[in-house]
Amino acid sequence: MTECQPAILQAVPPLARYVTYTLLPGTDPAVSLRALAKLVDGEHTVAGLGFSLTSMLGHEIEGLRPFPEFSGFGLDVPSTPAALWLWLRGKDAGELFHRQREIDAEISGAFRKTQLIDAFKHGSGRDITGYEDGTENPRGKKAVAAAVSSVKGIAGSSFVAVQQWEHDLARFNAMPQTGRDHCIGRRLSDNEEIDDAPESAHVKRTAQESFDPEAFVVRRSMPWTEGTRCGLVFTAFGSSLDAFEAQLRRMLGVEDGTTDALFKFTRPLTGAYFWCPPIKGGRLDLSALGL
Ligand code: HEM
Incomplete structure (x- = not known):
């Protein structure tokens, strides 16, 4: 049976490593990808393939495209594409380190690491500003509908x-508490949504039901x-990249000129899209790419 990589539907782990790779010139990635497929269970290690990689393999993955860059209204949103993305999840930094070295060695014939970010769960799942992140995530069947494709050929x-x-915490902390709450649109104290928050409040900009179609x-x-x-x-x-x-676009004010208040204290340094293949028999299913 084909299923999505299970971690997509699970809470964030205590620790993680985000790793991106570029494709080495003149190499055939097939051998490395077959080796990678055996090491990716979708739970401890999640994998995503970028447009440069799928297109060079000669297989179009419907809906996969490069991340759109944006510049305007005083904001720069970069597009920093990569061939391969891994999200290593765990609870022991040493184990993550060794797992990542093992994967690097297995795929070194075709891929070279370009970025590595060590990440962690903060408290109950909070952004480093202290605000709870993920409150309005769809759950259960709704999460599956939002995150998993049912398109023939790439189902799962x-x-x-x-x-x-990158946050400018000094800038954020210099705002009064109500100003910070209004940036997010929720109160830090009890995580309640603030009905009369400004239109620029992050959760007002991104309210998932307010889009047509809804953008979960x-x-x-x-x-x-x-x-x-x-x-x-x-x-x-x-299930596609359209909702994101x-x-x-709404955060950037493309429609109405109102930019998200998050930009008062934080900026994106990178931006990339990846296709996360399904899992079959406990390993990555690359059959959509002919592998
Ligand atoms: C530094 C970057 C960001 C931070 C610190 C941040 C933080 C938060 C927080 C604290 C919430 C409220 C609780 C929740 O429902 O999770 C939230 C909600 C949300 N954020 Fe972000 N966010 C960031 C970037 C983004 C981006 C880039 C997007 C999409 C383009 C996004 C989409 C959403 C959505 C869809 C919600 C839920 C809205 C709703 O339906 O109520 N966020 N975010």
Whole structure:
């Protein structure tokens, strides 16, 4: 039976590594991908393939495309595509380190690592600002409908949008508490939604039911820190990339000129889309790519 990579439907783990790879010039990735398929169970290790990789294999994955870059209204949203994305999930930093080295060695014939981000779960699943993240995620059957494709040929697969955001915490913390709550649109104290928050409030911009069609995604974002730097690895799974893209456009003010208040204190450093193949028999099913 073909199923989605199970971690997509699970809560975020205590620790994770986000790793991206580029394809080495002049190499055939088939051998590396077959080796990778055996190492990816979709639960401890989640994998996503970028447009550059699927297109060079000569197989179109319907709906997969490069991440759109955007510049305007004082904002730059970069597109930083990659051939391969891995999300290593666990609870022991040493085990994650060794698992990642093993995978790197297995796929080194065709792939070279381009970025590695260590991420973690903060409290009950909070952004590093302290605000709970993931409250309005669809659950159960609704999560499956939002995150898993039923399109013939790629049924059981998912798409993911990944952006590393860097927060300016000093700037955020310099705002009064109500100003911070109004940025998010929820109160830090009890996580309640603020009905009369400004239109720029993040949850007003992204309210999933307010789109036509409704734009539900399953968010599994995790905070990162590096020395004094910090932010969020925003991670949203969808049955297609359309819901995420509609939300991002709204955040940027493309429709009405109102930009998301999040931009008062945080910026995306990266942005990429990946196709997350299904799992069959406990390993990655790459049959849609002829592998
Ligand atoms: C630094 C970046 C971001 C931070 C810190 C952040 C934080 C949050 C927080 C605290 C909430 C409220 C609780 C919840 O329902 O999860 C939320 C909601 C949400 N965010 Fe974000 N977010 C970020 C980026 C994004 C991006 C880039 C998107 C999509 C383009 C997005 C989509 C959503 C959606 C769909 C909701 C739920 C809205 C609803 O239906 O109520 N977020 N986010």
